[in-house]
Amino acid sequence: MTDPYALADADPVAEVLRWLSEHPKVAEVLGGPGRVSGAVEAPWPHLRVAAGPSGDLRDLTWLTQPDVSLELCGDPSGWPGPAALRRALLVCALAARELPEQPTAPGRPVVSDVKPSGMLIESPLATGQPRWILGLLVTIHPAQESS
Numbered sequence: 001m002t003d004p005y006a007l008a009d010a011d012p013v014a015e016v017l018r019w020l021s022e023h024p025k026v027a028e029v030l031g032g033p034g035r036v037s038g039a040v041e042a043p044w045p046h047l048r049v050a051a052g053p054s055g056d057l058r059d060l061t062w063l064t065q066p067d068v069s070l071e072l073c074g075d076p077s078g079w080p081g082p083a084a085l086r087r088a089l090l091v092c093a094l095a096a097r098e099l100p101e102q103p104t105a106p107g108r109p110v111v112s113d114v115k116p117s118g119m120l121i122e123s124p125l126a127t128g129q130p131r132w133i134l135g136l137l138v139t140i141h142p143a144q145e146s147s
Contacts, residue, residue: 004061006142010109012066013038016138017049019099020092029091040125044075045085047092052135054117063141067117070096074130082130086120089132096136106143113139 020026021036026047030036036047052067072089074080080088099111117135125131 003142007060007062007064010064010140010142012068012109012111012138012140013049013051015109015111015140016068016070016096016099016114016136019102020047020049020095023095023098026092026095029088040071040073045072045080045088047072047089052117054135055137063112063139065113065137065139068096068136068138070134070136072132073125076127076129078128078130080130082122082132085130085132086122089120089134093134093136100139104143108143109140110143111138111140113137 017036017038026036027033030045030047035043035045036049038049040046040048048071050069050071052069055066057064057066070089070092072085072092074085093116097114099114104110115137117137121133123131123133
């Protein structure tokens with residue numbers, strides 16, 4: 001790698017968001033397409049993919065392992081129930097685990113590992129809306145330069 005600033009373009013949130021928003025199992029468990037984004041929004045249930053609170057930026061030269069947060073929010077009415085939301089979030093996490101096995105498109109960052117950073121946590125929003133959270137450590141490095 002000749003450009004040390006290329007690390008800034010290796011965005012794990014963007015890679016996980018892109019992968020999960022196109023994954024058929026995720027669409028199936030959430031009830032259809034268009035239910036994965038970077039915001040808490042309808043349609044419900046909805047998966048929010050965001051930067052997590054932990055991770056390891058190592059020495060900021062090539063390979064990092066940031067935390068990506070998966071937050072699955074149910075309908076404000078309380079539907080679906082806790083067990084269904086927990087199961088759906090696990091399906092989303094399992095789908096994310098498939099990302100390192102996929103071919104990397106030219107110019108895209110390389111994801112070499114995805115693993116949980118902790119436990120599934122039931123953490124309702126301040127409004128009482130149901131939400132489950134799971135962090136993923138995403139090992140990523142910048143795209144390979146062409147020769």
